Amino acid sequence: xxxxxxxxxxxxxxxxxxxxxxxxxxxxxxxxxxxxxxxxxxxxxxxxxxxxxxxxxxxxxxxxxxxxxxxxxxxxxxxxxxxxxxxxxxxxxxxxxxxxxxxxxxxxxxxxxxxxxxxxxxxxxxxxxxxxxxxxxxxxxxxxxxxxxxxxxxxxxxxxxxxxxxxxxxxxxxxxxxxxxxxxxxxxxxxxxxxxxxxxxxxxxxxxxxxxxxxxxxxxxxxxxxxxxxxxxxxxxxxxxxxxxxxxxxxxxxxxxxxxxxxxxxxxxxxxxxxxxxxxxxxxxxxxxxxxxxxxxxxxxxxxxxxxxxxxxxxxxxxxxxxxxxxxxxxxxxxx
Amino acid sequence: xxxxxxxxxxxxxxxxxxxxxxxxxxxxxxxxxxxxxxxxxxxxxxxxxxxxxxxxxxxxxxxxxxxxxxxxxxxxxxxxxxxxxxxxxxxxxxxxxxxxxxxxxxxxxxxxxxxxxxxxxxxxxxxxxxxxxxxxxxxxxxxxxxxxxxxxxxxxxxxxxxxxxxxxxxxxxxxxxxxxxxxxxxxxxxxxxxxxxxxxxxxxxxxxxxxxxxxxxxxxxxxxxxxxxxxxxxxxxxxxxxx
Numbered sequence: 001x002x003x004x005x006x007x008x009x010x011x012x013x014x015x016x017x018x019x020x021x022x023x024x025x026x027x028x029x030x031x032x033x034x035x036x037x038x039x040x041x042x043x044x045x046x047x048x049x050x051x052x053x054x055x056x057x058x059x060x061x062x063x064x065x066x067x068x069x070x071x072x073x074x075x076x077x078x079x080x081x082x083x084x085x086x087x088x089x090x091x092x093x094x095x096x097x098x099x100x101x102x103x104x105x106x107x108x109x110x111x112x113x114x115x116x117x118x119x120x121x122x123x124x125x126x127x128x129x130x131x132x133x134x135x136x137x138x139x140x141x142x143x144x145x146x147x148x149x150x151x152x153x154x155x156x157x158x159x160x161x162x163x164x165x166x167x168x169x170x171x172x173x174x175x176x177x178x179x180x181x182x183x184x185x186x187x188x189x190x191x192x193x194x195x196x197x198x199x200x201x202x203x204x205x206x207x208x209x210x211x212x213x214x215x216x217x218x219x220x221x222x223x224x225x226x227x228x229x230x231x232x233x234x235x236x237x238x239x240x241x242x243x244x245x246x247x248x249x250x251x252x253x254x255x256x257x258x259x260x261x262x263x264x265x266x267x268x269x270x271x272x273x274x275x276x277x278x279x280x281x282x283x284x285x286x287x288x289x290x291x292x293x294x295x296x297x298x299x300x301x302x303x304x305x306x307x308x309x310x311x312x313x314x315x316x317x318x319x320x321x322x323x324x325x326x327x328x329x330x331x332x333x334x335x336x
Numbered sequence: 337x338x339x340x341x342x343x344x345x346x347x348x349x350x351x352x353x354x355x356x357x358x359x360x361x362x363x364x365x366x367x368x369x370x371x372x373x374x375x376x377x378x379x380x381x382x383x384x385x386x387x388x389x390x391x392x393x394x395x396x397x398x399x400x401x402x403x404x405x406x407x408x409x410x411x412x413x414x415x416x417x418x419x420x421x422x423x424x425x426x427x428x429x430x431x432x433x434x435x436x437x438x439x440x441x442x443x444x445x446x447x448x449x450x451x452x453x454x455x456x457x458x459x460x461x462x463x464x465x466x467x468x469x470x471x472x473x474x475x476x477x478x479x480x481x482x483x484x485x486x487x488x489x490x491x492x493x494x495x496x497x498x499x500x501x502x503x504x505x506x507x508x509x510x511x512x513x514x515x516x517x518x519x520x521x522x523x524x525x526x527x528x529x530x531x532x533x534x535x536x537x538x539x540x541x542x543x544x545x546x547x548x549x550x551x552x553x554x555x556x557x558x559x560x561x562x563x564x565x566x567x568x569x570x571x572x573x574x575x576x577x578x579x
Contacts (some may be wrong), residue, residue, distance in 0.1 A: 239389050240426035240485075244440035244492060245416025254439055259430050 043305060050306055053123040053297050062095045062115040064108045073104055082114050128293025129314050135211055135289060136276045136318075142215035143275065147222020152252070154227045165223065172220035177213070178281055184213040185285040210282040218275050225267050229260035262333045269326035273319045280315075290314055337496060337527050338363035338386060343395030345381060345551075355381045356392060357551040363544070365495075368528045370538040370559075373548035374574060379531045382548070383498050386529065387418045400495060416444050419489030423501040425481040427473040427488070433460070434469040437488045445492065452491070459487035463517050479510030486517055497521065499530040535579060539563055547571050 038045070068086020080097040083090065086108070099117040102108070122130075153165035172180070189209045196203060233256050241251035283292030294311040298304045338361075345356040355378045363369050371379040384390040385397060388404050388411050397404050399414050428436050437459060438452035447455070460466045463483035465476075473481055482502055489497060499518065503511045515537050522528055522541040532538065538545055538559055545562045547555045547570075555562070555571045563579075566572050 234424075234426075236422060236424055236426035237428065240420075240422065240428070240488075241440070242412075243387055243389065243415055243418070243420040244488070245412050245444040246440060247412050250443050254443060255428055259428075262430065 038305065045306060046303055047306055049301060049303055050310060053125040053301075053307075055120055055126070056123050058119055058121045060117045060119070061113050062093050062117070064091070064093075064112045064114050065110055066091055067110060068108055070102050070104050070106045070108060073100060080115075084108050084114070124293045124297055125290070125310070125314070128288055128290040129318075131287065132276065132279050132289040133318065135207065135214065135279050135282060135287065138211050139214035139218060139275055139279070140272050142211070143218030143222055146215060146219030147226055150219055150223035151226025151230065154223055155230060169220045169223055172217055177217050177278055178284070180217055181210065181213045181281055181285060184209045206285050207287055210285055210287045214275055214279060214282075217278070218271060221271050222268065225264045225271070226260065229264040230256055232263060233259050265326060265330045265333070269323055272322055272326070276318050276322065277315060337365040337367070337400060338529070339396070339398040340382075340386075341396040343382075343385060343392045343397060345385065345390065345392045354551045356385070359395070359553055361546060361553060361556070363527060363529060365527050366525045367543045368522045368530070368541050369544045369546060370542040371529065371531045371546045371548060372533070372535075372538065372574075377548040378551040379548045380500055383500050383529060383531050386498060387415050387420055412444070416492050417495045419492060419494035419497045421482070421485050421489055421497065421499045421502045423504050425473070425478070425485045425505070427481055427485055429473055432470055432472055433465070433476070433484050436473065436484060437491045440488070441491050455491055456487070459490050462520075463487050464513070477510060478506045479513045482506065482514045483517055486514075496527045496529070499528065499532065501531050501533070503532065503534055533578065535563070547574065549574070
């Protein structure tokens with residue numbers, strides 16, 4: 001198979017295996033060097049500490065608050081109600097029936113454990129991963145919508161629409177995302193939430209300012225892709241659909257945009273992968289997505305090496321899955 | 337059916353060209369008009385002005401009594417009555433053959449899918465490719481694509497059909513199948529304006545032949561007049577070059 005810009009030429013039999021070997025030597029060499037360097041500074045790898053940040057077993061204790069004795073225990077299916085009374089007070093505690101640690105009539109002092117209940121809980125890293133996924137997914141959906149309309153406005157004849165789109169795209173593309181996140185949170189966020197507070201309405205949580213920053217940022221890039229995609233569709237397609245009596249919107253909706261979207265799936269995929277990675281910046285406005293979650297765990301666990309590798313790996317899982325998904329979508333649309 | 341009165345059009349990009357100079361012509365209902373002329377003579381521009389794919393600078397164009405150059409005219413309504421067939425087919429590549437033919441019927445004519453499908457199958461039968469209904473345009477030959485394009489235009493039940501060099505992009509062996517469809521249409525009484533280099537077609541089915549050069553109508557006449565005793569030197573020269 002000839003690669004672009006290459007003319008195949010005869011190679012000796014060992015050529016392929018030699019250079020595959022070199023590749024593995026490089027990879028193993030780099031890992032060994034890293035490992036050696038960490039030994040030199042006496043870093044102890046403790047991978048066994050990592051799983052607890054994914055899932056952990058949590059023990060909930062039900063503690064008595066008063067002096068007295070267990071008056072009765074009502075078991076109803078899976079739950080039990082323990083009633084403690086003494087010194088003229090009565091307290092009831094509900095807990096899972098399996099975890100009850102006391103018997104009827106038992107003497108109870110404040111602080112005694114009436115029952116325990118263990119359960120598996122998702123750790124902070126998985127929570128962070130989930131938040132990253134959620135923020136990215138919402139931002140992608142809004143990014144597509146904003147981008148589609150901004151792209152269509154960009155090629156409109158109407159100066160108001162066109163100039164609005166151009167201004168939006170240039171402003172967004174010309175400033176750093178980090179600054180935009182600050183503007184969304186500290187400027188627009190303050191304005192919006194102060195006005196809402198005056199009106200006595202609930203506050204918008206930081207998450208939504210983060211989503212807005214990512215969505216408007218992505219929207220500007222998607223808009224340029226949509227514009228390029230639409231302009232790449234041959235003029236004859238517009239002429240054919242309009243000559244059949246379709247109006248501008250019908251022609252766009254049924255003929256031009258579907259073809260353009262197919263063409264822009266590959267650059268779109270790249271943009272969405274960037275968005276997932278860029279969501280790591282949202283930690284600075286108190287959104288505990290994956291990077292911020294990792295930073296918090298690092299400060300408590302003091303195992304930064306393992307955790308940052310894990311963090312990168314989790315991002316890789318997200319971006320790689322998205323890339324596979326979009327490749328599948330692309331293949332399906334092209335197969336038609 | 338079509339009245340063109342004193343139409344002018346100038347292109348300024350890439351450089352100033354007088355594309356149409358004082359064009360006045362009439363096409364009666366049921367008439368077949370063939371427009372011929374050297375490339376750059378403005379014949380395609382004239383055709384495209386008829387359904388407003390290009391806007392003329394001045395003059396009047398009346399389609400079935402409606403002034404299409406009046407900004408108050410709903411041009412989409414007029415276009416639905418005027419079918420157009422392009423040199424490069426311009427089928428919708430993301431839609432199957434039958435979807436190509438049903439799309440505008442459903443979107444513009446508001447027909448039900450069943451109704452549109454039935455109409456489409458009837459037209460595919462007419463152009464002789466019922467077996468290709470489900471395939472996509474890129475799997476068809478040029479001649480088949482152009483016949484689908486004709487069926488797509490006919491599905492709107494147009495009063496007028498415009499053909500913009502429909503056979504120019506075709507391999508020679510496929511020209512016949514497209515011309516056959518056009519001849520059938522002409523015999524059925526469709527009002528047609530064809531820009532073409534197919535002199536055999538002009539001679540056989542045209543009621544009127546218009547010869548254009550440098551944006552102006554040089555000579556108008558019946559095919560007989562045209563091919564046997566053309567008056568203008570420019571016409572004679574052109575005919576001698578292509579025949």
